[in-house]
Amino acid sequence: MKINNLKLQNFRNYEKLNLEFNDTLNIIYGNNGVGKTNLVEAIYALSLTKSFRTSNDKNLIRSGEVSTKIEGDVIKNTTNNYQVIINKEGKKVKIDNDIISKVSDYITNIKIVLLEPEEQMIFKSSPQNRRKKLNIEISQLQKDYIIYLNSYNKTLKQRNFYLREAYINSNTSRDYLDILTHKLIQYGKKIYEYREDFINKINEYINEKYHEIFEIGDLKVKYISDYKDKSEDDIFKYYNKNYDREVVMGKTLSGVHHDDYIFLLDNKDIAEWGSNGQQKNAIFAFKLAEIEIIKNTTNDYPILILDDLFSALDNKKIKNIVKLLNKDIQTFITTTELERLDKKILKNAKTFNVLDGEVKESIYE
Numbered sequence: 001m002k003i004n005n006l007k008l009q010n011f012r013n014y015e016k017l018n019l020e021f022n023d024t025l026n027i028i029y030g031n032n033g034v035g036k037t038n039l040v041e042a043i044y045a046l047s048l049t050k051s052f053r054t055s056n057d058k059n060l061i062r063s064g065e066v067s068t069k070i071e072g073d074v075i076k077n078t079t080n081n082y083q084v085i086i087n088k089e090g091k092k093v094k095i096d097n098d099i100i101s102k103v104s105d106y107i108t109n110i111k112i113v114l115l116e117p118e119e120q121m122i123f124k125s126s127p128q129n130r131r132k133k134l135n136i137e138i139s140q141l142q143k144d145y146i147i148y149l150n151s152y153n154k155t156l157k158q159r160n161f162y163l164r165e166a167y168i169n170s171n172t173s174r175d176y177l178d179i180l181t182h183k184l185i186q187y188g189k190k191i192y193e194y195r196e197d198f199i200n201k202i203n204e205y206i207n208e209k210y211h212e213i214f215e216i217g218d219l220k221v222k223y224i225s226d227y228k229d230k231s232e233d234d235i236f237k238y239y240n241k242n243y244d245r246e247v248v249m250g251k252t253l254s255g256v257h258h259d260d261y262i263f264l265l266d267n268k269d270i271a272e273w274g275s276n277g278q279q280k281n282a283i284f285a286f287k288l289a290e291i292e293i294i295k296n297t298t299n300d301y302p303i304l305i306l307d308d309l310f311s312a313l314d315n316k317k318i319k320n321i322v323k324l325l326n327k328d329i330q331t332f333i334t335t336t337e338l339e340r341l342d343k344k345i346l347k348n349a350k351t352f353n354v355l356d357g358e359v360k361e362s363i364y365e
């Protein structure tokens with residue numbers, strides 16, 4: 001999968017921009033604050049309809065403007081035109097000029113794997129943020145996943161509402177609660193299965209990838225879920241047993257909305273025990289494993305974005321790491337330090353020199 005070009009209108013600090021990409025390596029370089037991350041953020045948003053660094057779409061609109069448009073042609077088996085348009089009223093997405101109303105029909109098309117400096121924060125972050133990342137990764141691959149997630153969240157809201165009602169009024173119908181509980185378990189089980197399958201697949205590759213970065217130790221990801229190894233019956237009984245407590249608390253106390261995952265290096269939680277470098281490389285190994293999963297599932301490589309390469313990766317290992325990049329994967333690297341990249345790697349790469357809202361393209365020789 002390759003993105004041929006990118007057209008921006010009033011996106012972040014770009015008023016108008018038109019870029020043609022190389023189908024192997026693209027290097028975006030320039031000083032701090034000139035708009036390098038904005039460029040890869042646009043590619044990411046073209047794929048997933050949202051940014052990785054703001055949850056408010058309106059921040060993507062250039063200051064003083066009322067709307068933004070991101071557009072690009074992407075080759076898979078066929079070449080298609082994708083558009084994401086954001087204005088004050090909301091967001092519209094189009095493929096070949098047709099409006100796509102279901103988000104799951106859009107975001108499963110352009111596969112992106114992103115590595116950025118903030119990624120390492122997942123070790124310090126909340127389970128909610130970790131689930132968010134996992135959800136995005138799985139949503140790109142499985143159309144149904146996002147539908148189950150939405151159904152689960154809707155049922156969860158209804159169930160929580162019921163529990164709060166039951167606290168005030170002891171005559172509320174238990175039959176209705178049971179229906180909601182069964183629905184919750186049914187959707188939750190599906191989500192559980194997708195997550196477990198994804199993490200199992202990550203574990204097929206992650207250790208080998210970690211060793212390719214020349215790190216020693218045994219790395220794996222452990223999935224933690226209330227639904228783990230439980231039948232629907234077991235889970236239902238468990239909810240029943242906790243009913244009184246749930247009514248007092250006014251919320252559903254277990255389920256896949258509490259799921260989490262941790263990285264284990266030699267069976268120790270890397271968030272607690274790992275060095276900075278080990279953590280960075282573990283995340284990169286995860287991303288490399290994700291690339292393999294996408295390749296195996298779709299028979300095509302995703303687009304790879306390495307934002308702020310030298311801070312996203314462990315400095316000592318950077319030479320080995322860049323060598324791992326496969327020529328078949330279209331890659332975008334942003335950096336302030338072009339000269340730190342190996343000349344051999346740069347050969348034939350396309351470079352984009354960003355100077356505050358303007359971009360100069362050339363081929364490195």
Ligand SMILES: Nc1ncnc2c1ncn2[C@@H]1O[C@H](COP(=O)(O)OP(=O)(O)O)[C@@H](O)[C@H]1O
Nearest residue numbers: 012013032033034035036037038059061062063
């Ligand atoms: N909505 C926006 N409108 C105009 N400028 C913006 C907007 N959002 C961010 N910027 C500007 O973009 C620049 C940051 O771009 P960024 O891509 O993060 O830089 P870097 O090159 O360091 O990666 C800042 O100068 C910031 O003021």
Ligand SMILES: [Mg+2]
Nearest residue numbers: 036037038308
């Ligand atoms: Mg940046």
